[in-house]
Amino acid sequence: MTLEGDTEEEEKRILLQQHQEQIKSENKKHLETFKKIQKNSPLLQHTNYKFLAGIIPQEKKLLTVGISSVHRPRGSDLLSTLQSLFHASSEPELKYITVLVHLSDPDPEWLSQTVANISSLFKQHIEAQKLLVIHGLLNDSLPEDLNNTNHFSSCEALYFRQKADYALLMNFASNLSDYFLMIGDDVHFAPKFVYAIYWALSAWKEIHWVTLEFSSLSFSGKVFHTSDLSHLTLFFFLFPKETHTDLLLSNFGFLLGQRAPIRLIPKLFYSQDNYSTSEDTCNQKEEGKEEEDLGKPNNPPAKINTNMMLRQFHPPENTYILDESYFMTEVATPVNKLILIFNQPLKVIRVQVLTGIGKQALHRVEQGQVKLGYEPIKEKIGCTLYTLLGPLVKGNLDQKVFYKEDFVGAVRCVQLLVTATQESKVCIRKIKI
CATH class of the missing domain: 2.60.120.260 (Galactose-binding domain-like)
Structure with missing residues (x-):
């Protein structure tokens, strides 16, 4: 019995080691391929931005809170999202962050009204260089087959628009701070979320990570190194229309060597649940990926x-x-x-x-x-x-x-x-x- 047990344990150990080596090999292969593609990519080199409110802060911050917003028939929660953000942040906390809002819809009437609303409600934050509102244009830097999206299905057009919007946002944010927090325009913030992220970043500083997750939402609550944003924007455009954005986000860490998601509890961000019909149909809701109620600890023997x-x-x-x-x-x-x-x-x-x-x-x-x-x-x-x-x-x-x-x-x-x-x-x- 002892000999058989030894053999079984040895087989498990060998199988486990083989699995670890396979993961390392796959990570290295993916990263090498990824870097080759990036060298030859002209994306985002000729992107145009308009400053709609605020100016770039003079000092580089710890964290950019990046919010991408688009006009929706049912209305946007952007203003309530910004109110929640600033309400949840003390003045000392705001010294660590820059809030960057990308208004991605080209409709001039919506842009004008949205900027007017933001400028009225958040004047003090704009004047203090804590809030910056921009509008980006991507067309000049896209391949010819992506300049015209009329041949896309409704879901393909949504996936492409979403990736392009976030790519423009992250491209602009790449030099504003050390880290980037992705947030949708329909999110509620937990109090003192800035300090919670600050302490987490301090603890993880000497350990390799690609994405830290502070919620169970599909997009919001993910923190990246700004040095990785160029990799992520390119990754989006490798799959411009076929793949859900949240699926690419969930696999991005693996591409750069993070073996599993890193999700810290308790969560800091919650969805306000306001979506257009097309987003519902295409399964692009900003929702949790799994049941959050993990039950009480049972401490097995x-x-x-x-x-x-x-x-x-x-x-x-x-x-x-x-x-x-x-x-x-x-x-x-x-x-x-x-x-x-x-x-x-x-x-x-x-x-x-x-x-x-x-x-x-x-x-x-x-x-x-x-x-x-x-x-x-x-x-x-x-x-x-x-x-x-x-x-x-x-x-x-x-x-x-x-x-x-x-x-x-x-x-x-x-x-x-x-x-x-x-x-x-x-x-x-x-x-x-």
């Missing part, structure tokens, strides 16, 4: 292993009990870790790691990472293969876990790894699975 210093009244087992207890240790160094080893393979859908005590989060883990393990060590002290789920953001992590259909490993471990020395006491309050 697991063993806890740690090399942190133990205290008699606050043992590490407290982190996994769903009550008010916690684990306290005297000091933490980059070699310290706490590991959950599950009794059986699991499909984990969400992981929460909470550190610190009280509202001030005293004694939180200042720098740490959470990893998922897939190959258990027989002595039940951990796993041999780990993948990064994400870093702690202000001492906490709350993330959705995604699975590729062909991924063969089930989660066997969850590891909290300290990545910087802390001389004071450290509290790991809860790990919720």
Whole structure:
């Protein structure tokens, strides 16, 4: 029995390693092809823009909040979207962002009225160089077969228009900030969303990522490096009419080496649900991709292993009990870790790691990472293969876990790894699975 078990475990390990190597090879191949295409692309080189309100800020900001808006028969929620944005942002937060609105519809009457409304309602933000409104024209830089869209079906025309609108927006935004947040014109903002994104970006700064997602919406809530925007606009025009925009967005990260979506919880953006009939018909609604109610944590049976210093009244087992207890240790160094080893393979859908005590989060883990393990060590002290789920953001992590259909490993471990020395006491309050 032991020999057969060893053989089975070895086969799993080999299969898992082969899968990892295949992913790396595919990523490299995609990226090389992508860069070759980009070298020969003339797109967006002769794009024309009109400034409708505001001027380009003198200082480069942390984040551009990019909103693309088009005239719809049922009316637009752009004004309420902007009201929600500025209402949710304090004056200190606004110092980090530039709000860029691209009015993409060519109808002069709609443009004039929309600009008048924005200028009236948000005069102080325009004068403070926090809000900029533009209109872009793409025709001069497009191949001949895309200049005339009369031969497109209604859905093809919608897909193309949507990609062109966002491409113009991102092309203009590429030098305004370090990061770009994509937002639709029908979105409600959670309070202090700027600070939430700021702390997430700080935590992820030294880790490779392509897209961070702060909502379950198809378009809104996605953050990119502005240095990647030229790649993304080109990617849109490789599939100008046939493919849904949200499908391209969901695959863009994979193209540049991000293996799975990175979605942080709680979400910061919500849809206001106002769409035209054509958008409904073509399935381009700004809606969540999956059920957001992930249920309460159930913390399946697991063993806890740690090399942190133990205290008699606050043992590490407290982190996994769903009550008010916690684990306290005297000091933490980059070699310290706490590991959950599950009794059986699991499909984990969400992981929460909470550190610190009280509202001030005293004694939180200042720098740490959470990893998922897939190959258990027989002595039940951990796993041999780990993948990064994400870093702690202000001492906490709350993330959705995604699975590729062909991924063969089930989660066997969850590891909290300290990545910087802390001389004071450290509290790991809860790990919720």
